[in-house]
Amino acid sequence: MDVAVIGLGLIGGSLAQALATGGHAVVGFDADPATRGTARTAAAQAPARARWQVAGRLRDAIAHAELVALAVPLPALPPVLTELTGYDGLVTDVTSVKGPIRELLRQQLPTAAYVGGHPMAGKETSGFAAADPDLFTGCAWVLCLEPRETALPDWLTLARLVTALGARVVPATSAEHxxxxxxxxxxxxxxxxxxxxxxxxxxxxxxxxxxxxxxxxxxxxxxxxxxxxxxxxxxxxxxxxxxxxxxxxxxxxxxxxxxxxxxxxxxxxxxxxxxxxAWPVATGTAVEVPWHADALLELGRAGGWVTGVDDERRVLRAVRPETVGGRP
Missing domain, CATH: 1.10.3660.10 (6-phosphogluconate dehydrogenase C-terminal like domain)
Structure with a gap:
């Protein structure tokens, strides 16, 4: 998949490297020239199978992108969305708050398909120097699913991508998140x-x-x-x-x-x-969840997570936490 990662700090830098390692064609961009230079050097020195590119302009980064992943802080997002005007592909983000991002996308990028995301994998350190392609292994990664708004095929595309990185996908609405x-x-x-x-x-x-x-x-x-x-x-x-x-x-x-x-x-x-x-909940019952928004949101509300997408049988492999006294 052709992916543009906008913002190359801890999360964005980790995501770009993880996706490149997974075989995706990745082009990154960061507004800071020094960060671009550091990332460009790291990308060129990566093993051949995990190399990626760093663009000098945001428009160049998204030129061929099927997916744009926004990895910039909330205050920096409006000008980034202005530069994305007219993009009609799939957009996700990694921001730690989802409601305001959803509203901004509605207003500034109405032609794009949007699936909000948030990997729970932060550290106290930041910047590209702290990036790690293994950062998302085993982490919970929220993918927002808004009833009658989020297109399920788009959500499934992100679920395939995220689970392939080793993360656990947790379905939720933006308000629940x-x-x-x-x-x-x-x-x-x-x-x-x-x-x-x-x-x-x-x-x-x-x-x-x-x-x-x-x-x-x-x-x-x-x-x-x-x-x-x-x-x-x-x-x-x-x-x-x-x-x-x-x-x-x-x-x-x-x-x-x-x-x-x-x-x-x-x-x-x-x-x-x-x-x-009793925390963290690391075990549970393996279940299969149908490709249906209500079933996925019920799984997330129960504290469950998706581990993979079975395209042939049209189900999601998932884990539902074991319960004690009727509660997860």
């Missing part, structure tokens, strides 16, 4: 920032910080502008999720004022301990 990642990804960035700030002004605490501080604050090292764009672009859902966390923190804080704080804390901490021990 934004709600879920607000709690699972965006709020943790804000909490990491808060925890880091609390320790940063205390030299003794910083000297004693160990595993729990490291694990709870890793993503605070992410570039601030990326966190701001991610959370700001999903502000409503992030606000709701953060309110839930603040409510829980208020309950924990109140327990500390009880005559026996340890006893008061235990029942509040127990559900979280059990939930964390």
């Amino acid at each position: 934004d709600r879920a990642v607000a709690a699972a990804s965006h709020v943790p960035h804000l909490l990491a920032a808060a925890l880091t700030t609390a320790v940063a002004g205390d030299p003794l605490a910083a000297a004693l910080a160990a595993g729990s501080f490291r694990d709870g604050t890793r993503v605070a090292a992410t570039r601030p502008e990326l966190i701001a764009a991610m959370c700001g672009g999903n502000a409503t859902a992030v606000g709701t999720a953060l309110d839930g966390v603040l409510k829980t923190l208020a309950e924990l804080r109140a327990a500390l004022d009880e005559p026996d704080p340890a006893t008061a804390l235990r029942p509040l901490l127990a559900p979280a301990s059990a939930a964390r021990a």
Whole structure:
């Protein structure tokens, strides 16, 4: 497949290299000349079977593309879409918020077919230097499926492509995605920032910080502008999720004022301990899902994922998580 990857940071650079390794014809582009130069050198030095190209202009990158993958931050997207005016092929993206992207595509690129995407494979480091063609192996990759809007053949094209990279495809609507990642990804960035700030002004605490501080604050090292764009672009859902966390923190804080704080804390901490021990869900029942939007969305809502597309039998190979007490 001829693929143009626009934006060659961590995710875009990893995607370009992974697709090239998988045998696709890849042309990348980045607005930053230095990034283009670094990527061009890496592309030329790749093994012969995994070589790809870096264009000097966005229009050149998409000239023969069957698929355009947008890998730029949300604030940078409008001018990119302006340069894509008239493109009528398939478009996907890797942005961490889906609702605003969907609306921008509707307004600025109405002739294109769009399937929103989001690989849950970020790191605290960024830029092409951090790119890794194996980044997506085993990761959950949301592919948005909007009832009566997303063309199922387009969605299946992306599902074939993504599963071939070793990722697990999770079907969801854009609204479902934004709600879920607000709690699972965006709020943790804000909490990491808060925890880091609390320790940063205390030299003794910083000297004693160990595993729990490291694990709870890793993503605070992410570039601030990326966190701001991610959370700001999903502000409503992030606000709701953060309110839930603040409510829980208020309950924990109140327990500390009880005559026996340890006893008061235990029942509040127990559900979280059990939930964390059960995560991540790595096993489940292999199932086959028909080529139907409702069936796919039901699988995603249950926490399941697609592992492959069976074109001959017109089913998707999938995994449905094992349930305990009726819940995944």
